[in-house]
Amino acid sequence: NAGVTQTPKFQVLKTGQSMTLQCAQDMNHNSMYWYRQDPGMGLRLIYYSASEGTTDKGEVPNGYNVSRLNKREFSLRLESAAPSQTSVYFCASRGGPSGNSPLHFGNGTRLTVT
């Protein structure tokens, strides 16, 4: 099984450009998440989708939008990239309705905004 797949692996943008980070999972999980990882700050939640058709803001949603395209796919869009959005972005999914099932992570997208 592929698990959680993220594309692209690397991306360099100029300030003001837009892009979409793609995420797909093949585990039939209901919940999906986007995190960003910055040195010394751990992982911070950007947006999440508890189930198909729903999305909610996390801790740091400003400058981002998301789409839960179907049960498998959850994309993250940067409409106008800023240097502060330079980070490593992780998509994750979770199976089951309760909060005690673990997250499954993709391998990340390393984004640099110049």
Added chain:
Amino acid sequence: AQSVAQPEDQVNVAEGNPLTVKCTYSVSGNPYLFWYVQYPNRGLQFLLKYITGDNLVKGSYGFEAEFNKSQTSFHLKKPSALVSDSALYFCAVRDTARDSSYKLIFGSGTRLLVRP
């Protein structure tokens, strides 16, 4: 506010020695606690979790963690460290706020370096 603290940025240990990576938490209600490991250029991998029951939880790769309610801690331990255990370790707690059933709050991470 609910939070997780990992007080050590880095832990150094010799191969074969026991290791401990510390984590303390602050949540309202009963905590759901997790440990994840991250190897270079990879996503996080689940190691173990505490939901309820026995305070000593065993997980993958020989790791275990001890839940201590009075000290609000969930330290990760391994009796004998391997060089291959060198990685970044994250503690996380489920956010128990009413509208956040599905969110995890992560600590800042602790880099474990096991020297041969």
